[in-house]
Amino acid sequence: MEASPASDLDLITITQLRQIANQSPQPYRLHVQVESRLEKATSGGSPFFEVKLVDAGDSLVWRVFDNNPQFQEVTRLTRNAFIQLAGQWTDGKYGLEPRQTQMRPLSEDEAATLLLGDPDLATRQQADYAEIEAFTASIRDPRLLKLSSQFLQKHGERFRRSGAARRNHHARRGGLVEHVAQMMRCAVAIAGVYPALNRDLMIAGVLFHDCGKLWENVYAESGFTMPYNLTAEMLGHIPLGLELVNKMWRDMMDTPEAAEWAMLEPASETVRLHLLHLIAAHHGSLEFGSPVLPKTPEAIALHHVDNIDAKLEMFRRGYETGKELAPGIIEKFSPWPVNIVAPLPLVNLPPAE
Structure with a gap:
């Protein structure tokens, strides 16, 4: 994310992030609330956190491992806290993943604006x-x-x-x-x-x-x-x-x-x-x-x-956030049991004379 401050980055929603995260890594910032913070361990015994972040329309799970510079900061996150999370976002192994992250609490005015949706x-x-x-x-x-x-x-x-x-x-x-x-x-x-x-x-x-x-x-x-x-x-x-x-x-x-x-x-x-x-x-x-x-x-x-x-x-959510396996074919998602296919567009007829 180079040296530019997080405030210079575009502020988007989680849903908007999902729509663009399959492109090359992009720097964005989110305003979100912490729904939960679970401490877990890797197969090798190293600690990590699963932080569920939510906004008005969507949610994501941020996995923070012990080699992340924000690890100690995340240990102090409390449930229902409002934060800004900025980083280079990619659609990685665990879903949406921020890299080179910057995090800070939201001000009261920022939190109030977020709650408006x-x-x-x-x-x-x-x-x-x-x-x-x-x-x-x-x-x-x-x-x-x-x-x-x-x-x-x-x-x-x-x-x-x-x-x-x-x-x-x-x-x-x-x-x-x-x-x-x-x-x-x-x-x-x-x-x-x-x-x-x-x-x-x-x-x-x-x-x-x-x-x-x-x-x-x-x-x-x-x-x-x-x-x-x-x-x-x-x-x-x-x-x-x-x-x-x-x-x-x-x-x-x-x-x-x-x-x-x-x-x-x-x-x-x-x-x-x-x-x-x-x-x-x-x-x-x-x-x-x-x-x-x-x-x-x-x-x-x-x-x-x-x-x-x-x-x-x-289906709407699947088209909006699902992973495209091939043109027009979206990977199955819970609770849908099969891959879904893009709908047939309306026929494009010439204007009536």
Whole structure:
């Protein structure tokens, strides 16, 4: 990196780094948070650290061996610390590797800017959340509308900082908002093609299907770490979601407004059961954690909408960060079991006369 100071280097995100690291070594700097620092030993008994670094959209593991000039400095790194890491970045044996590294703590202003997230990602997530609000407001059933609106009002802040998973898809701060928004767009489109589907129930089901992840996959208020907690570990997001919706529904039915719904058909209790069924059955099979198989058209539709969005997000991540084995062939990645192939582009037709 010669003698130029780190401040002269371009500041990029981890995702941007992945996109260019397979080129010749390039000097860049990252602003990241330390999620964990594990001390390990090589086969020869020498100590080294595995430091997991995260930002708003991605993560990487930095392996620091005892011959690294930063080794002693890394021993003093604490969990959740905000740092700048600069170096010549390559896609090496262990993935992304910095060489000739320089490291320093971030200032309070730099950390605050980092927490705002990548501007493009933050803009997309804000637009997604606004669309979730708009779809929710379009629900005609007053019970599902009230429940959904109260959920967003009470838990919106927590929703906006939850991931959709820890690893496989939308595993980032705000990822659950992206997942739910795309599922709503898909569910509404499918309801337009299959008008027998209950559109209101589909929208509410999408909103609540992963609501337990507000406790299972929520990020810390002041960071990009996703801490574990005993409640989520022992119950999982499906039972947590069922419990949350049941509690909110019971509270809602105790309000004076509920008296106006007494003569509505279908009955409120039936609506509650159908919504709970969507949460319980959305994994689609017992071996994947659903306590019951889908038994309604909305349940099977929601399961497939969920699965489509998760799988296509995995493909997107694979194309963006995967290793190209040959033109158009990307090496398989966890949890995808095979190499993936670049999609067929749209035909390039001449303009119509």
